[in-house]
Amino acid sequence: MTYEVVIGLETHAELATITKLFCGCSTKFGVEPNTQVCPVCLAMPGVLPVMNKKAFEYALKAAIALNCKIDEFTNFDRKSYYYPDLPKNYQISQNYHNMGIDGYMDISVNGTISRIRIHNVHLEEEAGKLIHPEEVGADYSLVDFNRAGVPLLEIVSYPDMRRVDEVESYMQTLRKILLYTEVSDCKMQEGSLRFEASISLRKKGVDRLGNRVEIKNLNSMKSVLKAIEYETMRQRDVLDRGETVDRETRLWDEVNEKSARMRSKEESQDYRYFPEPDLLPVLIDEKWLRAIKDTIPELPLIRRQRFIETFALSDYDASLLIDEKILADFFEECVKILNRPKSFCNWITNDLLREVKDRKLDIYHLKIKPKQLAALVEIIEKGTISSTIAKEVFSEMIQTGKDPKTVVEEKKLVQISDEGLIEEIIIKIISSNPDAIEDYKKGKKNALTFLVGQVMKETKGKANPKIVNEMLMKKVGV
Amino acid sequence: MKIDKDQVENIAKLSRIRLTELEREMFVHQLNNILFYIEKLNKLDTENVAPMAYTSDVSNVFREDKLKPSIPLQDVLINAPATKSGFFKVPKVIE
Known part of the structure; x- marks a missing residue:
């Protein structure tokens, strides 16, 4: 039987604020357990949350960048559930008035653009971190509340994806938008960016959606794709046997590359959402909305198109360049100094990226500056050095931050034309x-x-x- | 709508409290009284009245994204029934 796979994604991104959503505790990653907590994030009796303005504006910015409708009125709701990582026994989130609804994001798969609708974007607080000891027979878990209260953005897509390559592009594009708008550092290894997938299958040509299965515990984009492939096969087998797929939540097991049932939807939780009385609503006026809009830079897909049209770059080259905003910025700086886009593109996408990889450099703190790369391209054109020698000069420049002329003089690399x-x-x-x-x-x-x-x-x-x-x-x- | 014993039991479960048979009956009675009162209110025409969640007119209360000191670890853990190496120690939770 041929089935159509229907996929939606929920994305959580920790916002790049210095402090938590409702208190002044630091959000710094990787410190000693329970050293960045206070009565507010520990839910001591009598404490009150006060909203971090930056966090709110970051969430608003993301909602605008994802083309959401922004209501003039927004507020926060309590989502009640009991779990040891949640000190208040409720999470402050948004349910009735989200930050943004009905947005969309365009993705590109092999040059074809498709539009994935965004159901909603909302702001909530992160939970603490649970550690399950590995010792055999351990009858306890450990809790670290450093993460509790870190501002978290949740982006819920419509089930508009049909193939794994669309899911991959969705994740990459969304990551880029969050990085371009600088609302999150998107470090997956630190849990700043996490995905949950929901998958259902239906017979080709059928309108009604099949029973949906949610997959959690996806620690990398690769896991997301593997888990979707696994789940597609699992559901296909169930349907082929003439059975129905249970609506449930499954946990992905990265080591064994399979998923296992977490909880069935029938016994699913009753969150009893209601408006959070400890926080006042937020009204968003036109002026504020416009001010936030003005801080949104040109987004990746649009920038890529401009690079192709303005600089006559290939789709592939332009995609490589816009992949990291900092590289695209570097490229544009170079071109402003010297109009040799193709040449700069080659230097950045080949030599620079290779050096970054080989020497494990941080692209956000490169020693080489755009005007130095421009100077290098200039002396190659003048014939002062050959292009072979230029590679050596470049390698020295990226390691030391020296000007190309200095490197050429010091290493006596001037081209022999005598x-x-x-x-x-x-x-x-x-x-x-x-x-x-x-x-x-x-x-x-x-x-x-x-x-x-x-x-x-x-x-x-x-x-x-x-x-x-x-x-x-x-x-x-x- | 009427509340029965099963619903009271479900609410107790959601709230992580244990009720005796006597308490269950008492809450069935009390909750039904509350619902009865609400039903009276429901007779009012509220067609053009927006739901009210906030009693004050104040909105947009924020703090700046500025660090404030956290509290010392020993104070953090002072009320914890069990701790281990700076963590709160809780009964095993597995999903």
Whole structure:
């Protein structure tokens, strides 16, 4: 039987504020347990939450960037449930008046753009962290409340995705938008960005959605994709046997690459949402909305299109560049100084990214500056150094932050274009490689390439290859 | 709408409290009285009245994103029935 897979995603992103949503405790990651907590995030009796303005504005900014409708009135609701990671026994979230509703995000799969609708975007508080000891027979869990109260943005998509490649693009695009708008650092390894997938299958051509299964505990984008593939197969087997898929929540087991039932939807929780009396509503006027809108930069997909059109870059190159906002900014700075987009694009997407990877550099704190890369491209064009030598210069620049001219002088890398000098070396190479000359005269064209290589080796790559080529051809009599 | 014993039991379960048979009957009675009163209120025409969740006119109360000191670990854990290496220790929870 052929089925259509229907996928929706819920995304949680920790917002990039310095302090928590309702108190002044730090949100810094990776500190000693329970050292960033206070009576408010521990839910001591009598404490009151006060909303972090930055967190609210970040959530609003994300809702606008995701094309949501923003209501003039918004407030917060209590979501009640008991779990040891939740000190108040309720989570302050939004249910009746979300930050934004009915938005959309365009994604690109192999150059085809499709629109994924966003059901809602809302702001809530993060729960604490539970640790389950690995020792055998341990009958306890440990709780760290440092994370409790960190502002969390939840983005709920409509079940508009049908294929794994769409899901991948959705996650990547959303991550980029959150990074471009600077509302979250999106560090998945620190849990700043998390996804939950809901999946159902239906027979091709049927309108009604099948029973939906939610998958949690997805620690990476790769897990999301694997879990969806696994779940698709599992549901297909169930349906093929003529049975129905249970509506349930399943936990993904990353090690064994399968999922297991967490709880059935029948016994699903009753959250008893009601308006949070400890917080006052927030009214959003036109002026405020416009001020936030003005802080939203050009978003990735639009920027990519502009790069393709303005700088005549390929879809692939433009995609690589916009992948990290900081790289796209670097590129634009370079082009402003010297109009050689293709050349800068190559340097950034090849050499720069390779050096970053090999030397484990932090792209947010690169020592090389756009005007230095522009200067490098300029001296290559002038013929001061060859493009081979330029790679060496670049590597030095990215490690030390030195100007290209300084590197060239210090390492004595100026290109040799002196014909007299090159001729001397050519004569030397010819006399020590008579076999190659013979081969060439017999018609083996690549013997010439070999000789050029020898001259370059002799000059440590500094000879101007164009001149070497021309002079060698003359010498061997073409 | 009428509240029965099962519903009271469900509410007790959601609230993590244990009720005796006597208490269950008492709450069935009390909750039904409350609902009876609410039903009276329901007779009012509220067609054009927006639901009210807040009694004050104040809105948009914020704090700036500025650090305030947290409290010392020993104070954090002072009321905890059980602790371990700076963590709260709780009965095992597995999902």
